[in-house]
Amino acid sequence: DADVTQTPRNRITKTGKRIMLECSQTKGHDRMYWYRQDPGLGLRLIYYSFDVKDINKGEISDGYSVSRQAQAKFSLSLESAIPNQTALYFCATSEAGSNEQFFGPGTRLTVL
Amino acid sequence: AQSVTQPDIHITVSEGASLELRCNYSYGATPYLFWYVQSPGQGLQLLLKYFSGDTLVQGIKGFEAEFKRSQSSFNLRKPSVHWSDAAEYFCAVGARGYNKLIFGAGTRLAVHP
Numbered sequence: 001d002a003d004v005t006q007t008p009r010n011r012i013t014k015t016g017k018r019i020m021l022e023c024s025q026t027k028g029h030d031r032m033y034w035y036r037q038d039p040g041l042g043l044r045l046i047y048y049s050f051d052v053k054d055i056n057k058g059e060i061s062d063g064y065s066v067s068r069q070a071q072a073k074f075s076l077s078l079e080s081a082i083p084n085q086t087a088l089y090f091c092a093t094s095e096a097g098s099n100e101q102f103f104g105p106g107t108r109l110t111v112l
Numbered sequence: 113a114q115s116v117t118q119p120d121i122h123i124t125v126s127e128g129a130s131l132e133l134r135c136n137y138s139y140g141a142t143p144y145l146f147w148y149v150q151s152p153g154q155g156l157q158l159l160l161k162y163f164s165g166d167t168l169v170q171g172i173k174g175f176e177a178e179f180k181r182s183q184s185s186f187n188l189r190k191p192s193v194h195w196s197d198a199a200e201y202f203c204a205v206g207a208r209g210y211n212k213l214i215f216g217a218g219t220r221l222a223v224h225p
Contacts (some may be wrong), residue, residue, distance in 0.1 A: 033205075033209055040121065042202060042215040043156075050211070058212075099144040099206030101213060103155040105122060 003027070004104040006091050007069075012110045019078040021107050023091030030096045032074040034066060046089075049074055050096070050102040056096075081111040114139045116205050118216035126224045127194050133188040133219050135203030143205040145186040146213065147177055151199045159201075162186065173197070198223045 004025045023032065030051050035043040035058075043057030047066040055066060062083060067075045078085055088108050091102040099105050115138040125131055128164040144163050148156040160171025171183060177188045186203060200220045204213040 007182060033212075035215075040217055042116075042118075042217040044215075045212065048212065092156075094211055097211070098144070099208075099211060100158065100161060103148075103157075105155040 004091060004093055004102055006089075006107050008103040008107060009105065010108045012112065013081055014112050015082055017081050018110065020083050021076045021089055021109070022034060023074045023076070023104055025072050027093050028071075029093035029102070030071065031094045033067065033092040033094075034064075034074070034076045035092065036060065036091045037090060040112045043090065046076065057080065083111045085109065086111045114143070114205055114207060114214045116203050116214050116216035118219050120204055120219045121217070122220045122222065124222040124224060128192050128196050130223070131188075131190045131193045131197070133201050133221070134160070135186045135188065136184050137186065137203075137205045138184065139205055141208070142181070144208060145179060146204040147171065147175070147176075147186070147188050148202045148204065149199050150202065150217060150218075152161065156202065159188070193223055195223045195225065197221060
């Protein structure tokens with residue numbers, strides 16, 4: 001089945017460390033997204049990319065950066081992790097022109 | 113600006129009882145509307161979506177939702193809840209042509225035997 005995968009699934013790190021979360025998809029979708037989920041806040045958009053050369057900030061991009069290495073890969077980096085970046089992170093994809101998004105299983109990140 | 117409100121943070125129902133989860137949105141035109149479910153330790157799975165046409169939409173797992181423009185609502189319903197429906201449910205709204213979604217804060221459903 002065409003799928004969206006995320007690695008790692010769980011990560012514990014310390015304040016100040018650089019962290020990269022990776023997302024790969026076999027759906028052939030052009031558009032990819034990174035969200036974070038916090039209890040009581042739902043999902044908030046961090047960054048999104050409509051194709052390899054197009055990267056856009058979402059509502060909470062401060063402290064994060066992204067790289068779209070290929071159509072199928074979209075990585076999220078925390079240059080210097082801080083405790084309030086502890087959250088569940090989701091990658092999602094969609095076809096061009098469609099609002100329907102397909103989600104990966106999530107990465108649970110804990111920053112101590 | 114678009115926004116989504118899910119007024120109920122937690123809901124508990126008995127197995128076999130009916131269920132309605134509320135969702136209200138704010139958007140200037142007819143939006144695209146979605147309900148996703150997140151089971152423990154899982155990603156989000158699409159339950160159903162509304163783009164246009166019939167305002168009562170059927171989804172997977174026996175769920176349905178009704179778009180009511182006059183009330184800016186898109187409530188999710190199920191006539192008889194199963195224990196496996198215990199999960200967190202998210203309503204989302206998208207603007208036509210913009211490929212981005214705004215999510216509500218979620219409603220956590222617990223099912224008592």
